[in-house]
Amino acid sequence: MSEMSRRNFLGMVGMVGGAAAAYQMMTTMGLAASSTYTKPDLSGGGQGKTVLILGAGLAGMASAYEMQKAGYDVRVLEFDSKAGGRCWTLRGGDEYTELGGFKQTCDFDRGLYINPGPWRVPHHHHAYMHYAREFGVKLEPFIMENWNAYLHRKADGDKPALKMRLAEARTDMHGHVAELLTKATNQGSLDQTLSAEDKEKLLEALHEWGFLNRDGKYVQSLAVSAARGYERDPGARLEAGTPSKPVDLHTLLDRNLWSSILDGMFYEFRSTMFEPVGGMDALARAFESRVGRFIEYRSRVTEIKMDAEQVTATYVDASGATKTASGDYCICTIPLSILSQVKMTGFDAGLTEAIKKVPYAPSFKAGVQYKRRFWEQDDDIYGGISYTDLPNQLISYPSNNYFSGGKGVVLGAYMFGTDALVMSGMSPEERMKKVVEYNAQMHPAAAEEFDTGISVGWHRVPGALGCYGLYSADTRERYYPTLCARHDRLMLAGEHTSYWNGWQEGALLAATTAVDEMHKFAQGQA
Numbered sequence: 001m002s003e004m005s006r007r008n009f010l011g012m013v014g015m016v017g018g019a020a021a022a023y024q025m026m027t028t029m030g031l032a033a034s035s036t037y038t039k040p041d042l043s044g045g046g047q048g049k050t051v052l053i054l055g056a057g058l059a060g061m062a063s064a065y066e067m068q069k070a071g072y073d074v075r076v077l078e079f080d081s082k083a084g085g086r087c088w089t090l091r092g093g094d095e096y097t098e099l100g101g102f103k104q105t106c107d108f109d110r111g112l113y114i115n116p117g118p119w120r121v122p123h124h125h126h127a128y129m130h131y132a133r134e135f136g137v138k139l140e141p142f143i144m145e146n147w148n149a150y151l152h153r154k155a156d157g158d159k160p161a162l163k164m165r166l167a168e169a170r171t172d173m174h175g176h177v178a179e180l181l182t183k184a185t186n187q188g189s190l191d192q193t194l195s196a197e198d199k200e201k202l203l204e205a206l207h208e209w210g211f212l213n214r215d216g217k218y219v220q221s222l223a224v225s226a227a228r229g230y231e232r233d234p235g236a237r238l239e240a241g242t243p244s245k246p247v248d249l250h251t252l253l254d255r256n257l258w259s260s261i262l263d264g265m266f267y268e269f270r271s272t273m274f275e276p277v278g279g280m281d282a283l284a285r286a287f288e289s290r291v292g293r294f295i296e297y298r299s300r301v302t303e304i305k306m307d308a309e310q311v312t313a314t315y316v317d318a319s320g321a322t323k324t325a326s327g328d329y330c331i332c333t334i335p336l337s338i339l340s341q342v343k344m345t346g347f348d349a350g351l352t353e354a355i356k357k358v359p360y361a362p363s364f365k366a367g368v369q370y371k372r373r374f375w376e377q378d379d380d381i382y383g384g385i386s387y388t389d390l391p392n393q394l395i396s397y398p399s400n401n402y403f404s405g406g407k408g409v410v411l412g413a414y415m416f417g418t419d420a421l422v423m424s425g426m427s428p429e430e431r432m433k434k435v436v437e438y439n440a441q442m443h444p445a446a447a448e449e450f451d452t453g454i455s456v457g458w459h460r461v462p463g464a465l466g467c468y469g470l471y472s473a474d475t476r477e478r479y480y481p482t483l484c485a486r487h488d489r490l491m492l493a494g495e496h497t498s499y500w501n502g503w504q505e506g507a508l509l510a511a512t513t514a515v516d517e518m519h520k521f522a523q524g525q526a
C-alpha cells in the first residue's frame, strides 16, 4: 500500500469505526506505538488439564483468569489471607502485622486510604489498561508533576534550609543554561559544530527556552516571573506584579536542585498517569471476584517438586497442617525473595541458583492523615509531589477530593536504600514521629495537624520481603534468561520476569506471556 493510500484508508476506518477502530487498525499496520502487550492466545483450550498457580498477586490471578477461561482446571495457593500481593490499599479498620511482630491498625477516616505499594499507573501500560477496561475498573488522573509543589533542601552546615517551587528551579535552570550557551555560541565556541544558520536558530531557541532578555541574559524581570512565578502576583489597575528573584546557578548546582525537576521527563512517569478511583487494590479486587473461587488462602508453599508427569507443591495450610497439591503444569509467581527459601526438587541446578541471585530493593512508605488539607489551603498545592533531601524523600498529595473541608491523607515518606532500612528498623510510633517531623520542615502546619498514620517497610512484609527484584547488568545477563525460560512443566512469572520491574505492568506481561508459552507446551503434549 502506498503512503498516500494508507493514510486514506485509515481516514476511512476512522470515519466508519471512530478513533478506537482507527487506532486498532494503525497498530495492526505498525503505524502507532503500542506496548508489548498482546492478548494471550489459548485457542484449542485446556480442557482436561490441571494448572497449579502459586501466589495470588496480579501475576497469579491474571494467569488463573486466562487459563480458567480457556478451560484449564485451575488451583491457586496463596500465603496471605487476601489476594493482590503487593497491589494493596490500607483503609480505616485494616490491620497489618509485619515480620518481627509489629502490628498496626489503620485509623484513617472513612473514604481515606494509602496505597503502600503501587500508587500510579502510566498511560502506556497497556496490559494494565486492558484489564482495567475489561473489568470496568474506574481510573482517575494521578498528578505526577505539579510545578507548584515544593523543592526542599535541609540546612547543611552554613547553608540554610531552602524551599522553592519546582517551577522556580526549572525556570532558573533553563535560564542559566540558556545564558551560558548563548554566550558560548556568540563567542564562536560552537563554530566547528554548527552551521551559521543553525547557530542563529539555536540563539533564537535559547532566547525563548531560557526566558532571556535582549542581551541574552537571564535576569529578574516580569517576563521571567511569567514562567517561575512572582514575588507578588499581578492584580487589578496598576498592579503589574512584582518580579521574583531567580536563584543563582551556583546554588542550583551546589544544592543539586536541578535533579528534582527530572521525574516527569522519564517515559515511565510521563503524563498522563492514572490511579484507580478509591484505591490501587481495585484491580486486584476485580481479578479476585473472577478467580477467588480457585484460591486457597493462608496456604504457604514450602516445597515445589517436579517429575515427568506433574508438579507438586507442599504447603502449610491455615490450620498448620502440611498438605500437597499437584498440577500437570505450574505457574509460580512467588517473589524470588521468598522462592529462594522454598525447596526446589527435580529442577535444574541453574534455576535454583538463579532464583537466589536476585536481591530485592528495600523500600518504606508512610501514609499520614492530617486534620486538614493544609497543602491546599496554605500552599496552593493540589496533587503532585514535593521533593526533599530529608530521609523521607518526598511528600505526595492526594490527586482527588480537592477543596473537601475535612481531613486528608498524604504519602509522607517514600524511601529506598539505607534510609528505608533505618526507618523500618524503628517501631511504628517512632517512624511516624520522624515522618511528621520531616513533613513539618516543608509544611510547618504538619506538626500540629497530625492525626494518625501507618507505615510499611517492604522487606518486613511477610509475603514479599522486599519491594521489587533488583537486577544489575550482570544478573540480568547471567540469570534472567534462566528465570524467564520454561522448565518443562513449570514457569516463573511476576514482575521479576519482566523488564518492567517494580510495576504492575511487569507482573501482568509476565503472566500473559507465561500462560501463552505454557499453553503451547500443553498443546504439543496433547
Ligand SMILES: Cc1cc2nc3c(=O)[nH]c(=O)nc-3n(C[C@H](O)[C@H](O)[C@H](O)COP(=O)(O)OP(=O)(O)OC[C@H]3O[C@@H](n4cnc5c(N)ncnc54)[C@H](O)[C@@H]3O)c2cc1C
Pocket (backbone or CB within 6 Å): 054, 055, 056, 057, 058, 059, 060, 077, 078, 079, 080, 083, 084, 085, 086, 087, 116, 117, 118, 119, 120, 121, 299, 300, 301, 302, 333, 334, 335, 338, 363, 365, 458, 463, 464, 466, 467, 468, 493, 494, 495, 496, 501, 502, 503, 504, 505, 506, 507
Ligand atoms: C513500594 C512499592 C511501590 C510500587 N509502585 C508501583 C507503582 O506506582 N505502579 C505500579 O504499577 N507498580 C508499582 N509497584 C510494583 C507492583 O506492586 C508489583 O510489580 C506487582 O504488584 C507485583 O505483582 P506480582 O504478582 O508479580 O507479585 P506479588 O504481588 O508480590 O504476588 C506474589 C504473591 O505470592 C504470595 N506468596 C508469597 N510467598 C508465598 C508462598 N510461600 N506460598 C504461597 N504464596 C506466596 C504473596 O502473598 C503474593 O500474594 C510498587 C511496588 C512497591 C512494593
